[in-house]
Amino acid sequence: MVLTERSPEVIEFIRDALDLPTGSEILEAANLHEMLSQDLPFQPDIILKAGEQFYLIEVVSKVASLDTIARMQLLRELWRHKGPGLPEMVLVIAARTIRPREEQLAEELNIRVIHLPWTPGLPLKHEYRPSKSRITTEKSWKVVSRLLKEKSTSIRQLALREGVSYGWAHKTIGTLIEQKIVERNDSYVRIVDVKRLLNGIAWERPMKNLKIAEVPIDFSESIPAARDISYTLERQKIPFAFTGYTSGGLYTRYAVRQDAVCLYLEEKHLDLFEEFFGEPSGGGIQAWVYAPDRDVFTDTREIEGITVASPAQTLLDLAGLGYSAMDLTKAMVDIYVAL
Known part of the structure; x- marks a missing residue:
């Protein structure tokens, strides 16, 4: 072991x-x-x-x-x-x-x-304690990401805005209060510890769990690669969405990682992706391919000719990359209200 x-x-x-x-x-x-x-x-x-x-x-x-x-x-x-x-x-x-x-x-x-925590050196207990209720499920994350955007609001408004039941929203917020991530004042709730929230996401839903392939592709820079891949896959009607470092860099205008692109792709399309873009010699940059664990293809956006996951999905995925993407994740949090 x-x-x-x-x-x-x-x-x-x-x-x-x-x-x-x-x-x-x-x-x-x-x-x-x-x-x-x-x-x-x-x-x-x-x-x-x-x-x-x-x-x-x-x-x-x-x-x-x-x-x-x-x-x-x-x-x-x-x-x-x-x-x-x-x-x-x-x-x-x-x-x-x-x-x-x-x-x-x-x-x-x-x-x-x-x-278990996967980031080397991450303490096992002080930052976040696991709960029976997960905050990164599809419905729970709708509530959490909406609260990040609204800053301060009621549980009922969170449920109405995101189309989830009041009971589900209440349970999610209760978990966040238990973890000392959210504070309640009368009927209003607000996030008081973003760092603890991001650590909790990294523990519950590390992106490493979703990665299905690292494909060498014949490009030298990530943005031209993502643009070309978007153009090709859209015309082939293959569902996809760039996420992680790629979409986070485009949303925030933070320095974009140039040695890799990150995208969601159903596993059944992986062979075709490798046929289209793979570089047999192993040269070029890497495409980090993730299998979606929820609907990530419906609420996409286009930035500079590149199809990217929604702001909420991008933030969730950046947090799931752990400390290696922490600066970019914080930059995404800072502008999230405006997205």
């Missing part, structure tokens, strides 16, 4: 994410061997016991194949076939990055997924 999977900080982070009491017991794998009366196909990195539930936790840096999920599922089958009377077992994967396909399969198999 690349991570120090049994360090107190990691265990505390996982406890918080699972909403377990601090005193939940840490067991050794030998206890599990004894219960099953047989050797296990693999040894879980952490076993926690809270009440009558056992949490079997695999800690990995990256889940980019089905191997980890398959091992966890095999362990569950061994547990079930041991017979009735065994306490309930919860399977958990704690990872810095996990690809969307693997995360979806884990959810379908009722395997909990915890996103």
Whole structure:
């Protein structure tokens, strides 16, 4: 393992994410061997016991194949076939990055997924504490991004402006208040800690999880590359949208990163993209291709002949790039009201 999977900080982070009491017991794998009366196909990195539930936790840096999920599922089958009377077992994967396909399969198999901080040196607890309610889901981010734009408004107005239920808006704002990101004054709410908000986004939705390819393309600068790609894909009627460093630089007029372009593209169009723009020799700049986890193609804009993701989506994605894009993310926050 690349991570120090049994360090107190990691265990505390996982406890918080699972909403377990601090005193939940840490067991050794030998206890599990004894219960099953047989050797296990693999040894879980952490076993926690809270009440009558056992949490079997695999800690990995990256889940980019089905191997980890398959091992966890095999362990569950061994547990079930041991017979009735065994306490309930919860399977958990704690990872810095996990690809969307693997995360979806884990959810379908009722395997909990915890996103560990992926930025080197990022503290595990002081900036942001995980919550059961996520702030980066499609509906929640509508509420959060609207509040960033309005500065100060009521929860009811947030719900009305973004077309979400009052209950959903209230739950989202409640999570932000719990995380000390938002402050409430009578019926009005406002964001009081943007830095904590951005850190929270980076933890919940790191863009590394969505990246499906890095394609060398035959261009020497990012803006001409993005313009040419936009022209070609639009005429092929292939949905796409530039995001991250590319759209953030265009919105803010901040220095645009020249060694790469960032865009959303459905995975089924990746082969065609590589055929159109790939540079077999590996020269030129890179195209960082991300698979969309929501509708990113409807509310696009055009800047300098380049199709870019909406301001709200761009801000979410910049924050998801972590500290490497922090200056650009802050510049985007500064002008967000005007976009």
